[in-house]
Amino acid sequence: MPSKPGFIFCLTLTLLLMAVILLPLLVVVLGSCVNASLLGLSSDLWSGSRHDIFDFSAFSYLLQNYGDWALFSLELVLGCVAICLLVAVPAGYALACHPFPGSLLVEELVLLPLSLPGITLSMALLAAYGELRGPLLVLGGHLLYTIPFMLRVVTATLRSFDVGELEKAARSLGASLPQRLFLVILPNLRHAMMVGSLLVFAVSWGEFNVSFLLNRGRPQTFPAVLYDTYTNQSIQISSAATTIFLAIVIPAVIAIQWLGGREAADLEQGA
Amino acid sequence: MSILIEAQALSKNYGAVHAVHDFNHRFAPGKITAILGPSGSGKSTTLAMIAGLSDPDGGTLLGDGSDLTRVPAERRNFGLVFQDYSLFPHLSVQENVEFGLRVRGVGRAERREKAVAALELVRIGQLAGRRIHQISGGEQQRVALARALSFSPRLLLLDEPLSALDAQLREGLRGELGRILGELSLTAIYVTHDQVEAMSLGHELIIMRGGRIEQAGTPLEVYTRPATPFVATFLGCANLVQGECFRSGGETRLRLPFIELSAPEGTPVGPCQVMLRPEDIYLATEGEGQLRGEVTAAEFLGNQARLTVSAGGCVLAVNASNESIPAPGSAVSLRLREAKLRIMPRGG
Numbered sequence: 001m002p003s004k005p006g007f008i009f010c011l012t013l014t015l016l017l018m019a020v021i022l023l024p025l026l027v028v029v030l031g032s033c034v035n036a037s038l039l040g041l042s043s044d045l046w047s048g049s050r051h052d053i054f055d056f057s058a059f060s061y062l063l064q065n066y067g068d069w070a071l072f073s074l075e076l077v078l079g080c081v082a083i084c085l086l087v088a089v090p091a092g093y094a095l096a097c098h099p100f101p102g103s104l105l106v107e108e109l110v111l112l113p114l115s116l117p118g119i120t121l122s123m124a125l126l127a128a129y130g131e132l133r134g135p136l137l138v139l140g141g142h143l144l145y146t147i148p149f150m151l152r153v154v155t156a157t158l159r160s161f162d163v164g165e166l167e168k169a170a171r172s173l174g175a176s177l178p179q180r181l182f183l184v185i186l187p188n189l190r191h192a193m194m195v196g197s198l199l200v201f202a203v204s205w206g207e208f209n210v211s212f213l214l215n216r217g218r219p220q221t222f223p224a225v226l227y228d229t230y231t232n233q234s235i236q237i238s239s240a241a242t243t244i245f246l247a248i249v250i251p252a253v254i255a256i257q258w259l260g261g262r263e264a265a266d267l268e269q270g271a
Numbered sequence: 272m273s274i275l276i277e278a279q280a281l282s283k284n285y286g287a288v289h290a291v292h293d294f295n296h297r298f299a300p301g302k303i304t305a306i307l308g309p310s311g312s313g314k315s316t317t318l319a320m321i322a323g324l325s326d327p328d329g330g331t332l333l334g335d336g337s338d339l340t341r342v343p344a345e346r347r348n349f350g351l352v353f354q355d356y357s358l359f360p361h362l363s364v365q366e367n368v369e370f371g372l373r374v375r376g377v378g379r380a381e382r383r384e385k386a387v388a389a390l391e392l393v394r395i396g397q398l399a400g401r402r403i404h405q406i407s408g409g410e411q412q413r414v415a416l417a418r419a420l421s422f423s424p425r426l427l428l429l430d431e432p433l434s435a436l437d438a439q440l441r442e443g444l445r446g447e448l449g450r451i452l453g454e455l456s457l458t459a460i461y462v463t464h465d466q467v468e469a470m471s472l473g474h475e476l477i478i479m480r481g482g483r484i485e486q487a488g489t490p491l492e493v494y495t496r497p498a499t500p501f502v503a504t505f506l507g508c509a510n511l512v513q514g515e516c517f518r519s520g521g522e523t524r525l526r527l528p529f530i531e532l533s534a535p536e537g538t539p540v541g542p543c544q545v546m547l548r549p550e551d552i553y554l555a556t557e558g559e560g561q562l563r564g565e566v567t568a569a570e571f572l573g574n575q576a577r578l579t580v581s582a583g584g585c586v587l588a589v590n591a592s593n594e595s596i597p598a599p600g601s602a603v604s605l606r607l608r609e610a611k612l613r614i615m616p617r618g619g
Contacts, residue, residue: 168344168353169353172323172345173350173371173374174345174371175374
């Protein structure tokens with residue numbers, strides 16, 4: 001138990017930090033629906049009703065004009081999650097449980113895109129696969145950024161317990177390869193796959209550079225809605241777009257934290 | 272239900288290391304065979320080959336006359352209890368025990384019934400609903416045994432199942448394990464580095480060293496008539512004394528540094544080693560001993576005492592009663608149980 005003055009200091013510092021982080025977000029969220037001019041604040045770019053303090057018309061506007069962008073972005077994100085699960089989980093299993101000469105190098109190379117600026121990666125992809133420019137290449141770009149997250153989470157989990165011994169136990173009990181996969185390996189990876197999926201979701205949902213540079217025409221991904229509205233629309237509309245963006249990504253981030261905490265607790269208990 | 276397992280010249284190499292070499296043995300059906308050896312002797316590798324978890328580089332494994340050498344582990348129907356238990360952390364105790372039945376397509380009701388019976392056999396029926404991390408090491412060991420028995424395996428393999436437990440628990444569970452295996456009359460192979468476990472549980476004992484079988488036989492045979500000095504010293508405490516057999520007056524005699532005795536008929540003449548167990552040398556009253564010595568150390572072991580006695584230039588371990596332990600420096604008279612002497616060739 002910390003001393004009382006120490007506890008008050010830590011609490012104050014934490015609350016201040018939270019305020020610094022959350023205040024801009026709060027202003028943006030409120031900016032999407034609260035008529036600031038009625039509160040005596042300047043709001044030249046307010047595009048809603050001049051007489052009502054709350055106005056949600058920006059959301060309708062976004063739905064009408066950018067609904068297909070949001071849908072495209074969600075499809076892209078879900079596709080990304082599905083492909084990451086299908087590719088990175090078996091790859092992670094192979095790398096962690098059946099290492100081969102050079103497997104560590106492969107692991108490091110998979111992480112390489114994370115250290116590259118989006119523009120560099122995009123230009124490289126365009127140079128190599130320019131004829132595929134469009135949604136397919138955007139998906140490819142997103143996968144290069146998201147597979148490393150899934151792979152890392154899966155390999156770290158597999159290395160945290162002796163999956164090889166569990167497989168041997170399952171074999172000795174008569175389990176075939178598919179039974180070992182579905183009854184032993186995947187159930188023990190459920191937390192890792194969930195955390196990995198949410199990470200992939202959050203990264204893919206927020207990715208802008210690669211999406212913007214590799215796509216052709218409309219619809220664009222949802223971060224491009226932010227770009228478009230902040231450059232061409234009122235603050236109210238761009239704030240509404242930001243609010244929608246946050247409403248999707250924040251639950252994912254909270255879920256990652258919660259599941260990560262649960263996994264750590266399970267590992268400590270040997271489960 | 273018991274299977275006759277026969278290993279013919281099984282061998283396994285890891286690079287240049289011969290982990291197991293020319294392992295030949297017929298495992299008695301319905302009996303427990305204990306494989307005993309120091310670390311690196313190849314006992315666990317042998318078990319892994321019998322289980323099907325490691326492919327032999329040479330040799331054949333027969334089960335009731337059928338070649339099992341290349342049959343995968345999952346199709347052998349052998350139960351295996353691992354050293355670290357390898358229980359499934361995502362399943363409850365009961366689900367762990369049901370696993371072998373589940374993968375065989377046994378219906379829910381039947382597998383529940385069999386799992387409950389297996390848990391009752393190992394006396395932990397009340398833990399069925401617990402998670403693995405909620406039970407103790409001893410209880411986990413019982414779950415591992417119940418899991419390996421639940422699907423009625425043809426052969427039960429146990430890889431140092433008690434080694435992860437503390438001494439007191441290990442002793443209690445050893446008796447329990449003996450009771451369960453005795454009730455089931457199952458062919459079992461029990462790998463251990465603990466000689467007490469091996470001798471108390473095994474109907475038959477295999478001593479391994481450097482990937483080879485050093486000796487096989489009943490525990491009594493192996494203990495009392497070790498084939499090599501290694502077996503003599505590995506299995507219990509043994510005094511090894513250099514001696515020589517020679518013919519004299521129409522009989523074979525054995526000369527040791529501290530005594531000369533008649534040797535059993537047929538003992539080859541020449542240099543030899545003689546094994547004397549500490550319990551086969553005893554303190555005699557003054558004047559009735561065969562040899563005299565000086566106590567150089569005395570250890571109180573609870574139920575008895577262990578003396579180190581210097582006699583004729585040899586150092587002998589001698590068991591003594593714990594009632595009157597001679598002090599170091601005192602002179603003692605000793606007698607030997609001559610019938611228990613074991614004469615072996617030198618070397619090994």
